[in-house]
Amino acid sequence: MAVDIVLSKRQTPDSKPQTLMFSLQGITNWIQNWLTANLPATWVVIVESLIVILLAIGLFAVLGLMLVWMERKVAAHMQIRLGPNRVGPMGLFQTSADTLKLILKEGLTPDGADKFLFNLAPFVVMIVGMLLLAPIAFANGFQIWDINIGVLYISAVSSLSVIGILMAGWASNNKYSLLGAMRSGAQIVSYELSAGLSILCIVVLSGSLQITDIINAQQNGWWILKGHIPVIIAFVIFIIAATAETNRAPFDLAEAESELTAGFHTEYSGMKFALFFLAEYINIFIVCAIGATIFLGGWMPLHIGGWQGFNHIMDYIPSSVWFFGKTLFLIFLIMWFRWTFPRLRVDQLLNLEWKYLLPISLFNLLLVTLIAILGWHF
Amino acid sequence: MYTETQILKDTTQTAANGSEGELVINVGPQHPATHGVLHLVITLNGETIKKVEPHLGYIHRSIEKMCESLTYRQFIYVTSRMDYLSAHINNHACAMTVEKAMQIEVPQRAQYIRVLMDELTRVASHELWWGAMAMDLGAFTPFFYAFRERETINEIMEETCGARLTMNYMVPGGVMADLHPDFVRKVKAFIQLFKDHIDEYDELVTGNVIFQNRMKGIGYLSKEDAISFGCSGPVARASGVNCDIRKLSPYEVYSQVEFDEVLQTEGDSFARYLVRIAEMKQSIRIIEQLIDGIPEGDFQAKTKAVLKLPKGEFYSRVETARGELGVYIVSEGGTTPYRIKFRSPGFSNLSALDHMVRGSKIGDLMATMGTLDLVIPDIDR
Amino acid sequence: MTNEEIKEFITSILPSATYDETGEWLNINIEAAQWRRLAQWIRNAPFDMDYLFCLTCIDWKAHLTMVYHLTSTSHRHTIVVKAKVDRGDAQIETVSDIWRTAEFHEREVAELFGVNFINHPDLRKLILTDDFEGYPLRKDFEDPVNMIRL
Numbered sequence: 001m002a003v004d005i006v007l008s009k010r011q012t013p014d015s016k017p018q019t020l021m022f023s024l025q026g027i028t029n030w031i032q033n034w035l036t037a038n039l040p041a042t043w044v045v046i047v048e049s050l051i052v053i054l055l056a057i058g059l060f061a062v063l064g065l066m067l068v069w070m071e072r073k074v075a076a077h078m079q080i081r082l083g084p085n086r087v088g089p090m091g092l093f094q095t096s097a098d099t100l101k102l103i104l105k106e107g108l109t110p111d112g113a114d115k116f117l118f119n120l121a122p123f124v125v126m127i128v129g130m131l132l133l134a135p136i137a138f139a140n141g142f143q144i145w146d147i148n149i150g151v152l153y154i155s156a157v158s159s160l161s162v163i164g165i166l167m168a169g170w171a172s173n174n175k176y177s178l179l180g181a182m183r184s185g186a187q188i189v190s191y192e193l194s195a196g197l198s199i200l201c202i203v204v205l206s207g208s209l210q211i212t213d214i215i216n217a218q219q220n221g222w223w224i225l226k227g228h229i230p231v232i233i234a235f236v237i238f239i240i241a242a243t244a245e246t247n248r249a250p251f252d253l254a255e256a257e258s259e260l261t262a263g264f265h266t267e268y269s270g271m272k273f274a275l276f277f278l279a280e281y282i283n284i285f286i287v288c289a290i291g292a293t294i295f296l297g298g299w300m301p302l303h304i305g306g307w308q309g310f311n312h313i314m315d316y317i318p319s320s321v322w323f324f325g326k327t328l329f330l331i332f333l334i335m336w337f338r339w340t341f342p343r344l345r346v347d348q349l350l351n352l353e354w355k356y357l358l359p360i361s362l363f364n365l366l367l368v369t370l371i372a373i374l375g376w377h378f
Numbered sequence: 379m380y381t382e383t384q385i386l387k388d389t390t391q392t393a394a395n396g397s398e399g400e401l402v403i404n405v406g407p408q409h410p411a412t413h414g415v416l417h418l419v420i421t422l423n424g425e426t427i428k429k430v431e432p433h434l435g436y437i438h439r440s441i442e443k444m445c446e447s448l449t450y451r452q453f454i455y456v457t458s459r460m461d462y463l464s465a466h467i468n469n470h471a472c473a474m475t476v477e478k479a480m481q482i483e484v485p486q487r488a489q490y491i492r493v494l495m496d497e498l499t500r501v502a503s504h505e506l507w508w509g510a511m512a513m514d515l516g517a518f519t520p521f522f523y524a525f526r527e528r529e530t531i532n533e534i535m536e537e538t539c540g541a542r543l544t545m546n547y548m549v550p551g552g553v554m555a556d557l558h559p560d561f562v563r564k565v566k567a568f569i570q571l572f573k574d575h576i577d578e579y580d581e582l583v584t585g586n587v588i589f590q591n592r593m594k595g596i597g598y599l600s601k602e603d604a605i606s607f608g609c610s611g612p613v614a615r616a617s618g619v620n621c622d623i624r625k626l627s628p629y630e631v632y633s634q635v636e637f638d639e640v641l642q643t644e645g646d647s648f649a650r651y652l653v654r655i656a657e658m659k660q661s662i663r664i665i666e667q668l669i670d671g672i673p674e675g676d677f678q679a680k681t682k683a684v685l686k687l688p689k690g691e692f693y694s695r696v697e698t699a700r701g702e703l704g705v706y707i708v709s710e711g712g713t714t715p716y717r718i719k720f721r722s723p724g725f726s727n728l729s730a731l732d733h734m735v736r737g738s739k740i741g742d743l744m745a746t747m748g749t750l751d752l753v754i755p756d757i758d759r
Numbered sequence: 760m761t762n763e764e765i766k767e768f769i770t771s772i773l774p775s776a777t778y779d780e781t782g783e784w785l786n787i788n789i790e791a792a793q794w795r796r797l798a799q800w801i802r803n804a805p806f807d808m809d810y811l812f813c814l815t816c817i818d819w820k821a822h823l824t825m826v827y828h829l830t831s832t833s834h835r836h837t838i839v840v841k842a843k844v845d846r847g848d849a850q851i852e853t854v855s856d857i858w859r860t861a862e863f864h865e866r867e868v869a870e871l872f873g874v875n876f877i878n879h880p881d882l883r884k885l886i887l888t889d890d891f892e893g894y895p896l897r898k899d900f901e902d903p904v905n906m907i908r909l
Contacts, residue, residue: 079522175403179425179740249516250588258411258514258744340582342589343516345741346425435886443896443906605809605832608860619832626835691782693813693828704813704828719815721828726812729863758886 028141052144056133060282065095067281070328071335078339099274107270110173117171122268122275124164129282131157135211136289139299139320143211150211151203154290155196158245161283162188165247165254168276169264180263183346184254188245190353195241195287197361198234201368202294205231211293218297220305228376230367235295237361242287243334244349246280250341253349284331292326299323399423407436411514411744414754416728418743425739430732438758445718450476450550450685453715458544460720461756463503464698466495469548471696474629475705476550476685479692485676488552489630490668494565495535495547496696497661501572502531503699503751504658511651511748512583515592520583527575530568534561550685552678565669569662579655593648597734597746600645607733608726611701612657613750616642616649623697635667650749686713700724700751724756760836765806773797784828784837791825794842795852798827801838802857807831808838811858814865816872818897822846823872827854850875871896 031051035044069084069092076083084091109118135150137143147153162185169181203209205227206217217223223231244251255263265276292298299319303311344352370376401424406417415436421429441460445453454472458465470492477484484492509524532542537558539545547554583589599609604617614621622639624632640656642649687709695704701723708717727750735743762785769776773793779786789797801808813828823844830837844851853876855862865876866885873894876882884891893900 075518079519080526081522175401179401179403183425252516253741256516256741258516259740261410339519341517342512342583342586342592343741344588345592345739347739348588348591433885435888438886440895603859606859608811608858608864610812621832691786693783695812702812706813706815706826706828708817717817719813719826721813721815725863725867726860729860733859 056130056144059133060130060278063285064278064281065099067285067331068095068098068277070331071281071338074332074335075339078336102274103271105270107272108267110267112173113267114171114173117167118267119272121164121168121171122272122279124167125161125279126275126282128157128161128164129279129286131160132283132286136286137211137215137293137298138323139318142320146210146212149209151199151209151214151294154286155192155199158283158286159188159192161279164279165264168268172264172267174267176260176262176266177264180254180256180260180266183256184247184264186346187247187251187253187349190350191241191244191251191357194237194353194357194361195245197358197365198238198241199290199294201227201231201234201365204365204369204372207372211298214294215298215300218300218303220303222295222297222300222302224295226305227368228371230364230371231295233360233364234368235291237357237364238291238295239330239333240357242291243337244353246283246287246334248280248284248334249338250343251349252338252343253346256343284334285327288327288330288334289323291330292323296326296330297322298326400428405743411747412754413510413752416752416754416757418731420740420743422740427735427738427740427743430735430743432728432731434758436758437755439755441759442718442720445715447714449713450687450715453718454549455544455546457720458546459755460722460759461698461700461703461724461753462543463506463753464499464700464703464756465544466492466499466547467696467698468703469546470496471694471698471703471705473548473550474696475692475694475707476687478694479687479690479707479709480550480681480685482551482679482681484552484630485679486631486673487675488677488679490672491553491557491677492548493630493632493635494665494668494672495539495545495553497664498531498534498565500661500699501658501665502528502535504654504661505531507654507699507748507751508579508583511751512589514744514748515589517583517589520579523575523578523582527568527572530564530571534564534568537561537564549678551681552676554678556677557672562669562672565665569666569669572658572662576655576659584651584655590648592741592745593651593749594646596647596738596742597650597749598646599730599734601643603730603733604645607730609701609730610723610726611697611699612640612650612653613701613727613730615640616653617645618643621702623695623702627695629694629696631668632664635664637661637664647745647749654749654751684713686711687715695721698723700753700756701727720759722756722759724750724752724754725759728752728757760806760831760834762838765801765836765838768800768806769797772800782839784839786839786841788841788843791842791844791851794825794840795854797840798854798857801829801840807833809833809858811854811860811864814861814868816844816868816874816896818846818872820846820898823849823874825851825868825874844874849873850877852877853879855879870894873897 035047039047073083084094087093087097109115132154134145135143135147135153165184166181169177202214202223205223206214208214224235247254255265265273268276299322301314301317301319301322303314401422403420403422404417405420406412407415412418417433417436419431419433420427441456444456448456454469457468457472460468505524505528509521512520535545536542538561539547599617601618604614604619610621618641620639620641625639637660640653640660642653687707689711690709692707692709693704695702703723704721706719706721707715710716731747731750735746762780765785766778769787773789777788779788808829808831810830810832811827812830815826817824817826823846825842825844827840828837829840842851851874853861853865855865862880863885865879866882868874869876869882870884870887871894
């Protein structure tokens with residue numbers, strides 16, 4: 001019943017193409033047309049896959065390097081120092097130099113480790129990160145795979161990264177790693193509930209699991225602005241859960257430096273360590289991108305229902321700028337947490353989830369459903 | 379010292395003794411939270427600590443034995459390397475013991491300089507503790523805040539003493555050299571800087587909910603236990619034990635200055651935290667009272683080139699940043715001590731660790747260890 | 760609390776104890792076998808010596824002396840107890856159950872001076888390696904590798 005109402009609501013806003021808005025759709029369409037004109041259908045798929053793979057890997061590398069650099073700069077500013085400033089302008093190439101160093105280092109495998117799982121774990125974690133890039137809309141019409149269950153896909157696939165971490169912790173044959181992996185397992189599994197429930201709030205409001213639909217539903221205002229307080233609560237819970245899911249301070253118990261030296265990746269070195277490190281930043285990017293998409297409208301410019309002139313001006317800013325701006329803002333928020341808060345203890349961490357966040361988000365979901373049924377949102 | 383096989387043997391022995399479901403992990407000798415080469419063998423049941431066994435000796439240089447072949451002028455330099463964060467106060471204790479034995483009258487100026495240096499050292503040491511403790515709890519930023527102030531003190535020290543960490547500035551009879559002409563001005567500038575910034579500490583750490591949850595009720599030490607374990611310094615004062623040597627048996631000009639002995643009665647990690655933060659403020663109060671009135675005169679009493687202590691036993695106690703440091707010299711009348719014993723505060727404080735953390739989580743161990751403010755060379759000597 | 764009161768009491772239970780008041784604090788010289796009994800007495804009221812702030816040993820070549828610096832946190836009177844220990848068969852009863860700080864300090868003395876503390880709960884080596892031979896702080900200890908004679 002409720003779903004029906006929501007679904008019918010969804011179809012009412014006009015979805016006419018926004019001519020003003022800068023779009024990458026043209027480029028993708030042009031490539032698609034050119035390929036279909038010149039190649040047989042199978043080859044079109046293969047070539048397009050190759051392009052996507054190259055783009056994904058390229059994005060992966062660039063994002064990883066940029067985010068590490070950004071983290072260092074943010075940390076430096078919060079800690080009254082300069083951060084990297086020698087290699088390249090403003091130290092931009094510092095992270096590339098570090099990566100080069102890590103590639104050249106020997107990737108040690110401990111004697112007692114389970115060699116196969118030990119070497120597989122970083123790739124599992126990284127592949128999960130890559131898979132999650134698929135449904136994210138980077139700009140208007142620029143999306144790898146607009147799957148109709150996008151949000152479900154993200155929730156499902158992101159849970160897999162815990163397997164990589166558990167694998168790493170177990171296969172290392174190190175007590176610190178094992179403790180870190182155990183903590184990480186408990187933590188990610190619990191916080192996924194809150195994250196999932198807060199995402200569900202938006203699914204209820206927009207009536208679709210598809211990322212494009214969720215973004216289009218925010219044409220006359222982002223959900224955080226038009227969803228009243230329950231959506232803001234959902235957003236706050238989502239940010240907390242996202243921080244926990246990516247094992248970032250103050251929830252970095254899995255690698256708690258002062259307790260478990262480096263937690264699950266204590267035994268990793270060289271490029272295998274770098275993959276974990278990179279995956280951490282990609283995961284941050286992804287959760288922030290999801291947060292930006294469902295709460296802050298993704299690539300959708302700041303529109304306010306009824307203010308035509310204002311909306312037109314906002315449309316002049318390219319959609320990719322909107323998307324990356326919002327995502328980077330959320331990333332900055334998460335970095336800010338890391339450099340301000342001390343770490344929680346393991347029992348406090350689980351108490352926070354099971355005793356506070358989960359009941360709140362359950363109740364919140366109820367409220368949001370009520371709002372959606374009664375059509376109280378703007 | 380410990381060889382590799384030794385450590386392996388140790389662990390397997392303990393692991394064999396552990397029953398089903400117990401996990402024995404080695405924290406240290408190389409571990410981010412031990413701030414040095416302390417080795418703790420922890421028996422865990424899941425995340426809960428069942429037993430903590432300290433293994434010492436990784437940086438034991440047997441300073442007591444070394445001192446037996448050093449003259450009374452030489453042995454002071456070695457003591458800077460004990461509690462390197464309270465180097466001045468260590469030197470002070472040794473110089474005081476020699477003066478007590480030889481009945482040397484220390485000039486007023488030297489007494490003022492000594493107390494000023496002691497208090498600056500105490501502030502510097504507590505600053506470092508504050509940063510390191512926050513880092514144990516997973517907050518990195520306070521470390522840099524703390525170092526901003528500590529650096530200023532180190533620069534002041536460097537100008538006057540020529541060294542930033544192991545100063546060796548106190549000698550029997552006074553201090554080694556006169557103050558740098560800029561000393562008074564720079565100390566005043568530091569006091570201003572400190573007062574501007576001390577509130578930031580509270581904003582960043584003290585008031586933080588996560589921090590308070592991590593600290594309150596953790597690592598509880600009752601007053602009786604604190605006394606029984608021989609704890610001293612902020613650790614004992616947080617449990618309500620009056621043990622500030624500066625108040626109990628004032629030395630130098632401590633009897634002339636006004637300051638409060640900071641006491642808390644909770645006995646948990648948060649109380650120890652509050653005591654140290656308040657102690658920094660008290661130290662600044664002492665410095666403020668003395669900095670304007672440094673009397674003119676000699677900075678060193680006239681002493682013989684070769685010091686010979688009379689036959690007998692001499693003991694002096696001072697309050698370092700970590701607690702009570704005792705220097706016990708047994709003299710046979712020669713130029714070198716017959717036996718020397720340093721009663722270091724860290725050694726006694728560490729002995730209470732096992733008692734304090736049993737039954738709590740690994741994270742609590744770090745929080746407790748952080749507030750014990752352990753300096754490993756001080757424990758090992 | 761005065762030295763006289765303490766002396767009077769100790770003489771009543773240990774007539775053989777001797778006193779030395781030349782230093783800063785009252786020194787009480789006893790035999791090793793008497794220590795445990797004395798410790799129990801002075802720990803309790805009215806002497807209340809609850810704070811053992813220094814525990815060490817001195818090697819006098821002919822014999823060892825255990826030195827206990829005790830003070831009271833209530834009336835702040837400090838005394839020093841010196842127990843004479845035989846050098847060849849160095850043993851004395853532990854006081855780690857009376858003052859818990861003694862547990863660590865006794866372990867330290869045990870490995871550096873070779874004093875055996877009877878009834879100590881855990882007299883393993885604390886600082887040295889388990890297979891270390893000799894007692895480094897004794898005067899006759901020689902280590903040709905690590906010790907440099909000036």
